[in-house]
Amino acid sequence: MDDKLNKLFTDFKGSNILDGFDSAELDKLKLASFITPENMDYFRDLLQVGWLSGQLSSSGPMPNSGQIVTTGALTSNATTTLYSPDNGEVWVIAALSGQKTTVSTANFQFYLEDAAGNKAYLCDFNGTSGAIPINEGGFVTPIYFDNKTSLKVSTTLIAGSYGTITATALLSRVR
Secondary structure (H helix, E strand, O other), X not given: OOHHHOHHHHHHOOOOOOXXXXXXXXXXXXXXXXXXXXXXXXXXXXXXXXXXXXXXXXXXXXXXXXXXEEOOOEOOOEEEEEEOOOOOOEEEEEEEEEEEOOOOEEEEEEXXXXXXXXXXXXXXXXXXXXXXXHHHHOOOOOEEEEOOEEEEEEEEEEEOOOOOEEEEEEEEEOO
């Protein structure tokens, strides 16, 4: 296709697209376009720009997308959404943990839930220490999830005083 007719070329002509171009910009360009025979070169160019700018991965997590997500203070018998991906996003869960301020026994249930309320449990773990590394409680990575599901945690006090309790997840975006 003639570069003068290519939307990606005309939108960014004369700029260094590799500096400051992030995955959100890549998504905006993708979502603003329609798949038609006339746009095939545009989508090929979009893939190349995504790979060259390091904002698209064909082999794993996207660069600079890792984040630690934590809840606020939870109470016993509480269910909280840790993370819900946006449309088109896919995330991988690398680690889960629970923390509490008192020496007591608490139960953490981490799971994925869809809009219909169906649940896929990732781990169910009881612990008495201050920081509870869920990865030692049977959780196996990688677990991928998208906008059709949300990462949730339920907490229950088993024994002792509850104090303050939080749940944390380490996530990276893969698409």
